[in-house]
Amino acid sequence: MMGFIWFWLVAVMIVGYVVLDGFDLGVGILHLFLPRTEAEKRACLHSIGPVWDGNEVWLLAGGGTLYFAFPLLYASAFSGFYLPLMIVLWLLVLRGVALELRNHIDVGVWLSLLDGVFGLASALLAIFYGAALANVLRGVPLQADGYFFLPLWTNFQPGVHPGILDWYTVIGGLVALVALTLHGALWLSIKVSAELQSRACRLINPLLLGLILLTVVSLIGTIAVRPVSLDNYHRYPVTFVVPFGVLAALAGVWWFNRNRQPVKAFLSSSVYLFFMLAGACWGVYPTLLPATTGTDRDITLSRAISGPHTLSVGLAWWLFGMTLAVAYVVFVYSRFKGKADTDGATH
Amino acid sequence: MTPELIHRLHFAFTITFHYLFPQLTMGLGLLIVVLKTVALRSGSEEWDRASRFWARIFGINFVFGVVTGIPMEFEFGTNWARFSQLSGGVIGQPLAMEGVFSFFLESAFLGLFLYGEKRISKRMHWFSAVMVWLGSWISGFFIIVTDAWMQHPVAYSRLPNGQFEVVSFWKLLLNPWGLLQYMHNMTGAVITGSFVMAAVGAFYLLDGRNKHYGRIFTRVGVIAGLISTILIIFPTGDLHGKYVAKHQPAAIAGMEGLFKTETGAGIVLIGQPNEETGEIDNPLVVNNVLSFLIYGTTKAEVTGLDRIPRDQWPSALPLLYYSYHIMAGLGTYFVALMIAAAFLLWRKKLYASRWILWLLLISFPFPYIANTAGWMTAEMGRQPWLIYGLMRTSEGYSHVVSAGNGLFTLIGFMGLYALLGLLFTVLIYREISHGPHSRVPEVNTAMAD
Numbered sequence: 001m002m003g004f005i006w007f008w009l010v011a012v013m014i015v016g017y018v019v020l021d022g023f024d025l026g027v028g029i030l031h032l033f034l035p036r037t038e039a040e041k042r043a044c045l046h047s048i049g050p051v052w053d054g055n056e057v058w059l060l061a062g063g064g065t066l067y068f069a070f071p072l073l074y075a076s077a078f079s080g081f082y083l084p085l086m087i088v089l090w091l092l093v094l095r096g097v098a099l100e101l102r103n104h105i106d107v108g109v110w111l112s113l114l115d116g117v118f119g120l121a122s123a124l125l126a127i128f129y130g131a132a133l134a135n136v137l138r139g140v141p142l143q144a145d146g147y148f149f150l151p152l153w154t155n156f157q158p159g160v161h162p163g164i165l166d167w168y169t170v171i172g173g174l175v176a177l178v179a180l181t182l183h184g185a186l187w188l189s190i191k192v193s194a195e196l197q198s199r200a201c202r203l204i205n206p207l208l209l210g211l212i213l214l215t216v217v218s219l220i221g222t223i224a225v226r227p228v229s230l231d232n233y234h235r236y237p238v239t240f241v242v243p244f245g246v247l248a249a250l251a252g253v254w255w256f257n258r259n260r261q262p263v264k265a266f267l268s269s270s271v272y273l274f275f276m277l278a279g280a281c282w283g284v285y286p287t288l289l290p291a292t293t294g295t296d297r298d299i300t301l302s303r304a305i306s307g308p309h310t311l312s313v314g315l316a317w318w319l320f321g322m323t324l325a326v327a328y329v330v331f332v333y334s335r336f337k338g339k340a341d342t343d344g345a346t347h
Numbered sequence: 348m349t350p351e352l353i354h355r356l357h358f359a360f361t362i363t364f365h366y367l368f369p370q371l372t373m374g375l376g377l378l379i380v381v382l383k384t385v386a387l388r389s390g391s392e393e394w395d396r397a398s399r400f401w402a403r404i405f406g407i408n409f410v411f412g413v414v415t416g417i418p419m420e421f422e423f424g425t426n427w428a429r430f431s432q433l434s435g436g437v438i439g440q441p442l443a444m445e446g447v448f449s450f451f452l453e454s455a456f457l458g459l460f461l462y463g464e465k466r467i468s469k470r471m472h473w474f475s476a477v478m479v480w481l482g483s484w485i486s487g488f489f490i491i492v493t494d495a496w497m498q499h500p501v502a503y504s505r506l507p508n509g510q511f512e513v514v515s516f517w518k519l520l521l522n523p524w525g526l527l528q529y530m531h532n533m534t535g536a537v538i539t540g541s542f543v544m545a546a547v548g549a550f551y552l553l554d555g556r557n558k559h560y561g562r563i564f565t566r567v568g569v570i571a572g573l574i575s576t577i578l579i580i581f582p583t584g585d586l587h588g589k590y591v592a593k594h595q596p597a598a599i600a601g602m603e604g605l606f607k608t609e610t611g612a613g614i615v616l617i618g619q620p621n622e623e624t625g626e627i628d629n630p631l632v633v634n635n636v637l638s639f640l641i642y643g644t645t646k647a648e649v650t651g652l653d654r655i656p657r658d659q660w661p662s663a664l665p666l667l668y669y670s671y672h673i674m675a676g677l678g679t680y681f682v683a684l685m686i687a688a689a690f691l692l693w694r695k696k697l698y699a700s701r702w703i704l705w706l707l708l709i710s711f712p713f714p715y716i717a718n719t720a721g722w723m724t725a726e727m728g729r730q731p732w733l734i735y736g737l738m739r740t741s742e743g744y745s746h747v748v749s750a751g752n753g754l755f756t757l758i759g760f761m762g763l764y765a766l767l768g769l770l771f772t773v774l775i776y777r778e779i780s781h782g783p784h785s786r787v788p789e790v791n792t793a794m795a796d
Contacts, residue, residue, distance in 0.1 A: 046462075049458075049462055050458035050459070050461070050462040050463065051458060053410075053413060053454040053457065053458065054451065054454035054455050054458060056413075056417070056454075057446060057450040057451050057454050059417075060417065060420055060446040060450055061443065061446030061447050061450065061451070062446075063420055063421065063446075064420060064439065064442045064443030064444075064445065064446045064447070065443045065446075065447075067420075067423065067424065067431065067435050067439035067442055067443060068435050068436060068437075068438075068439025068440045068442070068443050069439075070435075071431055071432050071433070071434070071435025071436060071439060071510065072432050072435075074423075074424045074431055074432075074435060074439070075424055075428035075429065075431040075432035075435070075745075076428065076432075077424070078421060078423075078424025078425045078428065078431075079424060079425055079426075079428035079745035079747050079748055080747060082425050082745070082747075082748045082752060082756075083752065083755075083756075085421060085425055086425065086756040086759065089417060089418045089421060090759060090760075090763055092414065092417055093414040093415065093417070093418070093763060093767070094763075096410060096413060096414040097410065097411070097414055097767065097770065100406070100407070100410040101407075101410075101770065101774065103406075104403075104407060104774050104777070104778070105774075146432075147428070147746070147747045148747065149747040149748065149749075149752075306435060306436040306439075306510070306512070307436050307506050307510065307512030307513070308512075309512055309513055309514060310436040310437070310440065310512055310513050313440075313513060313516040314440060314443070317444060317447070317448075317516075318443075318447065321444065321447035321448050321451075322447060324448070324451070324452070325447060325451035325452075328451050328452060328455035328456075329451070329455065331455065332455045332458055332459060335459060335463055335466055335467065336458070336462070336463070336466070341462075341465070
């Protein structure tokens, strides 16, 4: 029971991270080409300036929660995905610094450099996150002791000894890239105005079309690479609602965008991300990290779970703390609601 | 180079660089609250501008703290997997609580504090400053709880699979080691904040610009500096040292360079520990003082390294010894400097005494060195244990990550952090050059002076 609860609590943290940091990653990607003047660039950045740091906290809090609830999974996955995780860390460092330093520098050449770093780091992070999720869904070559180490690539084929990047995980990366770019465009359509807003809106439909195609390809790919992903769905057919939810959410993005209801379109995109992640979690549950080396080596819930007292104590403070955290998040977003400030930084 | 060494260097390098930033965040956070409070109560525009100036520096510093802090939480898993697997049920708890209770609070109110001044009331803006400060101190608390458990494991049991399990949540959080270390560490952070603020003030006064702000900064820095430099020695350092002596005799012996158990042990002020001969070379010793400091009597016996099995000696003995001596030596200098400065402030001579302003200006790097040396003392004193008495460092690193892969990312971090260090220096230099009137410098500076 505790395992079930903590599995889904960790999943909630991941969804929270992807939905929230997702749009500021998306804005980062769009920042590469969408804004044309310095004022437009500032408008883009101000739409995420007060919140990006808080959005990244979901990653940290999620990582910490994973650490104490499933220590074996945390230890095995973090050491096994050593190289890509370190690259992700470097990207997070570069991106955060580039974004924040833009407020403190006023030399055009350096601003261009910071813009480039910020945008490229955002794009690469989106790709890495998608590839990371795909790695989990595909499985990794777990040894008998529950550990593994993956090279960045081998022959680009999923199999018993794959690399971080193979054709399947690259598709996962592209899905994330397009999905988060769309998510960011929808956020901008709420937060900015005038010419910039209409340019963001014009991007939405092409992105949506690409996302639908990639989503379908990735679903087929998942079933091809790990057919047992469908087992839970066959056992509980009602859960086939998840793929329909994915499609309905995409339809919602299209419909609300067409009717100029940007907030609802953005929420639809959030629902899309939620269903994609929930569907993926359900596809592996109750395994946490599948083994390509035989199912008896899977890292399962019962194998990775912490001790009972740790988990029950954790549940008490977690619920209390996350209630507070959600209250802060709601408060901050309500203070900064409406169009982003465009009249320069206040610090 | 063994994988163990690489993983140790990896963590040591990234955490040492990281902690340069949070110590200022935590110290300055408190001082900004002081500035904001005076501004709010007096309605003074100058104190408000003073706080806004420090908020800009705080903002830059905070971001560097965040981006260098994210890797730390990951490195438990990436570089210390076997340790994490066994200890996650205990120390994963405070680490997750840091995220849930501190980072959400801190980031939410930092956004309001830095970006929201026009959207919220003055009182709410003051409140945001308080929450940011509080968030940073809560964050520090959970990190200390984590470290304290590795230094002095309490409130745990072992599950059949070898994992550690919490048996008492409150005993874990209120680990006496952690409380003592927390007081000592936070005082150290306030020292960094005070010295930095006083140094900027001294710079303006010596340079003859922004004089009014120079006085505010020097005054606040010196008063906070006097209080914190006294507290760092007594009671926090004193109590913490005695507790370490009780529970980690090997660490104390290594820190003091005490090779032989002695009654009425003397304290070594200067000298080089020689592991081969088991003696201090070129020693300058004050008799009986160590016994007195630890046990309150000059006759007490202090355990030396001779009573400790060789395989439990701190593994980097000379470095431990030097770290401790650097920390303690600088701490003594700090209190002398701040007493002198506070005396001149009281006699209303501080702002014109160029010699002490010069000392205040050039002393700002020393608290960074002292804080770093203090942490090196704590962590190298713990060696060769990862969890004191329970798990050796050699048993905890990620065995699947080879030395080659570890060195690859260590070099990557070194390059990246060299760049960050340069950027930080340039940005802070720029803010200080612009001064508290950075938006329209020329006109306002002329008017204010």
